[in-house]
Amino acid sequence: MKSINLNIAALQQAYIAGELTPEQLIGQLLPKAKALSAVWIHVLSESEIAPYLTNLVGKSPSTHPLYGVPFAIKDNIDLAGIPTTAGCEAFSYLPEKSAHVVQMLIDAGAIPLGKTNLDQFATGLVGTRSPYGQTPNSFDANYISGGSSSGSAVATASGVVSFSLGSDTAGSGRIPACFNNLVGLKPSIGLLSASGLVPACRSLDCVSIFALTANDARKVFNVAARYDEEDCFARPNPLGNQSPFKTQQAFSFAVPKREQLSFFGSEEYEKAFYKSVSDLEAIGGERLELDFSPMLAAARLLYEGPWVAERYLATKDIIENAPEAMMDVTRTIIGQGKRATAPDTFAALYQLKALKMQADKLLRQVDIVVTPTAGRHFTLDEINEQPIERNSQLGYYTNFMNLLDYAAIAVPTAITEQGMPFGITLFSDAMSDQKLLSYADRIQTYLALPLGATDFLYQASDTEYAENDGFVDLVVGGAHLSGMALNWQLKQRQAVLLEETKTTKKYKMFAVPGKVERPALVRDEKHGKDFIVEVWRLPIESFGSFVKGIAQPLGIGKVELADGRWLTGFIAEGYASDLGEPISQYDGWRSYLGRA
Numbered sequence: 001m002k003s004i005n006l007n008i009a010a011l012q013q014a015y016i017a018g019e020l021t022p023e024q025l026i027g028q029l030l031p032k033a034k035a036l037s038a039v040w041i042h043v044l045s046e047s048e049i050a051p052y053l054t055n056l057v058g059k060s061p062s063t064h065p066l067y068g069v070p071f072a073i074k075d076n077i078d079l080a081g082i083p084t085t086a087g088c089e090a091f092s093y094l095p096e097k098s099a100h101v102v103q104m105l106i107d108a109g110a111i112p113l114g115k116t117n118l119d120q121f122a123t124g125l126v127g128t129r130s131p132y133g134q135t136p137n138s139f140d141a142n143y144i145s146g147g148s149s150s151g152s153a154v155a156t157a158s159g160v161v162s163f164s165l166g167s168d169t170a171g172s173g174r175i176p177a178c179f180n181n182l183v184g185l186k187p188s189i190g191l192l193s194a195s196g197l198v199p200a201c202r203s204l205d206c207v208s209i210f211a212l213t214a215n216d217a218r219k220v221f222n223v224a225a226r227y228d229e230e231d232c233f234a235r236p237n238p239l240g241n242q243s244p245f246k247t248q249q250a251f252s253f254a255v256p257k258r259e260q261l262s263f264f265g266s267e268e269y270e271k272a273f274y275k276s277v278s279d280l281e282a283i284g285g286e287r288l289e290l291d292f293s294p295m296l297a298a299a300r301l302l303y304e305g306p307w308v309a310e311r312y313l314a315t316k317d318i319i320e321n322a323p324e325a326m327m328d329v330t331r332t333i334i335g336q337g338k339r340a341t342a343p344d345t346f347a348a349l350y351q352l353k354a355l356k357m358q359a360d361k362l363l364r365q366v367d368i369v370v371t372p373t374a375g376r377h378f379t380l381d382e383i384n385e386q387p388i389e390r391n392s393q394l395g396y397y398t399n400f401m402n403l404l405d406y407a408a409i410a411v412p413t414a415i416t417e418q419g420m421p422f423g424i425t426l427f428s429d430a431m432s433d434q435k436l437l438s439y440a441d442r443i444q445t446y447l448a449l450p451l452g453a454t455d456f457l458y459q460a461s462d463t464e465y466a467e468n469d470g471f472v473d474l475v476v477g478g479a480h481l482s483g484m485a486l487n488w489q490l491k492q493r494q495a496v497l498l499e500e501t502k503t504t505k506k507y508k509m510f511a512v513p514g515k516v517e518r519p520a521l522v523r524d525e526k527h528g529k530d531f532i533v534e535v536w537r538l539p540i541e542s543f544g545s546f547v548k549g550i551a552q553p554l555g556i557g558k559v560e561l562a563d564g565r566w567l568t569g570f571i572a573e574g575y576a577s578d579l580g581e582p583i584s585q586y587d588g589w590r591s592y593l594g595r596a
Helices: 010-017 024-034 046-054 100-107 152-155 175-179 214-225 267-282 292-306 307-314 314-322 328-339 342-363 380-385 388-393 433-447 540-548 588-594
Strands: 040-043 070-074 110-118 161-165 184-188 205-210 251-256 285-290 368-372 406-415 422-431 471-476 496-502 506-510 519-524 532-539 554-560 566-572
Touching: 024 040, 024 046, 024 070, 024 110, 040 152, 046 110, 046 519, 100 110, 100 152, 100 214, 100 496, 110 152, 152 161, 161 214, 161 554, 175 184, 175 406, 175 422, 175 540, 175 588, 184 214, 184 292, 184 433, 205 214, 205 540, 267 406, 267 422, 285 406, 292 342, 292 380, 292 554, 307 314, 307 328, 328 388, 342 422, 342 519, 368 433, 368 519, 380 388, 422 433, 506 588, 519 540, 519 554, 532 540, 532 588
Parallel strands: 070 110, 070 161, 251 285, 251 368, 471 566
Antiparallel strands: 040 110, 161 205, 184 205, 184 406, 368 422, 406 422, 471 532, 496 532, 506 519, 554 566
């Protein structure tokens, strides 16, 4: 049987050319899916899939962005009429309707193929903690597939579906991506609805996306990121995060200090990481080493702190009334949650707030932060020897992400000398999903690795950038900077931080007194210098109300950046030099405020 390239662009091109129909595709994929028995908990029968094929009649790729695209669903996410088990038969129930995110995909033309195996109750990063069997790695069955979304990742990497849904509380949407040569998008919390998702930690859970390419992940994200009023943790997707982010040729990225990197004895992964860093530099990245201690401290809170009590709450009926239905390792981990007290919880929340302030300062220094997705790829035997300790090691670079409210994407960057996948994770602030997808696409285009565990090679495709008619990219350099006194005025209007950059060397800066002290940026062609600024994407409908509050001598005009772009931003009239104190000796407003 000839393999089919399930990359979304290639698949839909075959549909448009008349080379393939959805019925023919599903007819070829179902036998392949059934052959991967440990990947699935339930493969849909032909009769169960029939309504989804009927739903496509009269439709096409031009009307439905995911027309005829097969996908898999982690079995802690509801699909109407198919049991949801969360990896525990005693917990199983039959949902009457699909999860909000699943329904969005079906409405866009996607075809569900089945429900996938997982670490029981989404507790684990290994892919071995399931009574339905250990999910084999798509490259070598002697290695772990990664969890908890193991089945979803392997189904995608094996060429059975174009993409799949996982969930990611502590890394479950990224570790399996790394171990199976996939893109794993962990969206900003609340952008993909968690309605119809069996919770692990309700306040931290994300529905995640596994895909062969970043562009495929973007197509799924664009369909799935729809606000759900039934999800109390839902957040609207800002306009600036709804279209592809056009990256600049030069960008900055941070990596942890060398002594903070841990590969747990894996020379292969250590070598692959530094090669990946070199690749980032080769495509225009400037590397900085930053103190990663706030992230590492936050990561320890996830299991050493009170958040494990959320896992206990989610499984309370089973663990208290039928504990024997749980696997021993799952029950041991979740059972610890009963010991958390209210004072413990508040103390941890205070600590987390302080750590986030420190971590956010690090993020403001660069465009993206980069880590290994995992420090080491363990064999099944190694995990079975030390199941809890080595699972914890797998979360070294992932456990902090949702606690700190960041968006992240795992990107494949290498195949080691042992023939096993390796990848890095890019992360940034919440609502920076499109930015991360664009950098991931840039990396994939440069490396051109095979797709998953298939023989199909990556092929670059043109990314369609939306016209800049729904928002304004605004340059700010003072009280509206991240964390500054007036930054709330941007966030209140759903503005999104795009980047930190510099002006061209043609400005002077003055500190203008007032109710809130502000910097005045005055152009000086002969004696000017450059200053650190930020670019925020502001919905155009909010631009008028924002500008209305600007007091003289400041105004809105065009600011020239160091890379030659002219963007809308804060400028000042010439007489500002008479009103304010000259502060051009500093490199920006933050430096001025932090002066000794």
